[in-house]
Amino acid sequence: MPSHDHYTGPTGLSIPAAAASVQTAVLLVNLGTPAAPTAGALRPYLAEFLSDPRVIDYPRWKWWPILHGVILRVRPKRSAHAYGRIWTAQGSPLRWHSEALARALQTVLGEDARVVLAMRYGEPAVASTIAQLTREGMRRLLVLPLYPQYSATSTGSVIDAVADAMKTLRWPPELRFVNDYHDDPGHIEALAASIERWWDEHGRGDKLLLSFHGIPERYVRLGDPYADQCHATARLLRARLGLDETQCLVSFQSRVGRETWLSPYTDATVRRLAGEGVKRLDVACPGFAVDCLETLEEIAMQNRDFFATAGGESLRYIPALNDSAAQVRGLAALVRRHLRGWPGSAT
Numbered sequence: 357m358p359s360h361d362h363y364t365g366p367t368g369l370s371i372p373a374a375a376a377s378v379q380t381a382v383l384l385v386n387l388g389t390p391a392a393p394t395a396g397a398l399r400p401y402l403a404e405f406l407s408d409p410r411v412i413d414y415p416r417w418k419w420w421p422i423l424h425g426v427i428l429r430v431r432p433k434r435s436a437h438a439y440g441r442i443w444t445a446q447g448s449p450l451r452w453h454s455e456a457l458a459r460a461l462q463t464v465l466g467e468d469a470r471v472v473l474a475m476r477y478g479e480p481a482v483a484s485t486i487a488q489l490t491r492e493g494m495r496r497l498l499v500l501p502l503y504p505q506y507s508a509t510s511t512g513s514v515i516d517a518v519a520d521a522m523k524t525l526r527w528p529p530e531l532r533f534v535n536d537y538h539d540d541p542g543h544i545e546a547l548a549a550s551i552e553r554w555w556d557e558h559g560r561g562d563k564l565l566l567s568f569h570g571i572p573e574r575y576v577r578l579g580d581p582y583a584d585q586c587h588a589t590a591r592l593l594r595a596r597l598g599l600d601e602t603q604c605l606v607s608f609q610s611r612v613g614r615e616t617w618l619s620p621y622t623d624a625t626v627r628r629l630a631g632e633g634v635k636r637l638d639v640a641c642p643g644f645a646v647d648c649l650e651t652l653e654e655i656a657m658q659n660r661d662f663f664a665t666a667g668g669e670s671l672r673y674i675p676a677l678n679d680s681a682a683q684v685r686g687l688a689a690l691v692r693r694h695l696r697g698w699p700g701s702a703t
């Protein structure tokens with residue numbers, strides 16, 4: 357009879373299985389980031405990202421010539437300049453914030469599970485990370501994409517990458533996925549507490565804007581729940597902070613290409629509010645687990661300038677949860693709930 361404690365290897369020897377903590381892994385997956393803030397490093401990163409049919413769903417024969425003929429000739433240089441504005445001695449903020457979060461989560465989860473980080477695009481890749489874990493005896497894998505709101509373009513694409521990795525394994529592990537945590541009470545509490553703490557230190561602005569990454573509106577019409585989940589997060593945050601819809605607004609940032617994306621757009625909203633006499637605008641980005649190009653450059657630099665040029669006094673960016681104790685506590689509770697009742701796992 358097969359035993360959970362031993363298995364018989366190819367040589368016929370009985371090999372002791374790894375401890376439960378090693379057999380259960382939590383794979384955090386974030387988007388990925390270029391290796392350097394240079395056009396040379398941006399090109400392969402953007403090529404991989406923008407070739408993903410979950411991100412851009414045009415027929416390949418139509419998209420390929422545009423991507424390779426136009427986009428990958430122009431965008432790498434422009435994006436490299438933007439990354440150059442936020443790059444630090446430790447490298448890309450998305451990478452080191454994600455690494456710090458993974459380490460902090462490991463400390464809290466202790467022996468219950470091994471925590472490992474992978475990136476959807478670039479390194480460390482999802483497939484090689486999972487392959488390495490299986491070589492080390494991992495048999496249960498909980499995948500936690502670092503996207504609070506589900507979108508086919510982000511979470512769905514992580515699920516694809518994990519499914520592709522499974523196809524290459526002779527003995528795939530058991531699998532569970534966290535699809536989203538947009539309304540998780542621990543997550544909402546972490547967001548609200550971090551905004552309140554920031555207000556305690558810096559004072560409250562005239563209005564609070566919640567800026568989420570956008571996606572094409574067409575994807576929502578096709579059934580992507582992303583927009584609903586962003587609005588649900590905003591509703592829960594407003595309720596917890598005691599704000600109404602005029603005091604706490606929602607907008608969508610980072611539009612790429614010519615299609616209509618989710619609206620209202622963040623840049624237009626920031627300019628409109630300045631024009632209406634808002635002097636101090638606080639902006640938080642609850643869709644980003646950690647700070648990255650889209651928060652540190654697009655919001656805290658570009659949109660800060662748009663606001664000032666349109667007559668506002670100061671746009672103040674409230675940092676992402678990053679590796680804060682509140683985020684780690686919230687995610688650890690979420691992980692424990694997903695591991696519960698999983699035969700063989702420690703919790």
Ligand SMILES: C=CC1=C(C)c2cc3[nH]c(cc4nc(cc5[nH]c(cc1n2)c(C)c5CCC(=O)O)C(CCC(=O)O)=C4C)c(C)c3C=C
Binds near residue numbers: 389390431448572
């Ligand atoms: C072109 C389509 C894009 C879709 C759809 C999209 C969805 C989406 N993205 C994130 C999170 C992040 N995106 C980031 C950067 C980024 N996003 C796109 C394009 C789309 N994103 C591009 C081309 C880039 C690269 C930078 C640039 O050239 O402008 C980042 C930051 C990465 C970093 O290194 O810091 C994050 C995070 C989500 C959550 C999402 C769907 C909901």
Ligand SMILES: [Fe+2]
Binds near residue numbers: 569610
């Ligand atoms: Fe993006």
Ligand SMILES: [Fe+2]
Binds near residue numbers: 610650
């Ligand atoms: Fe952007």
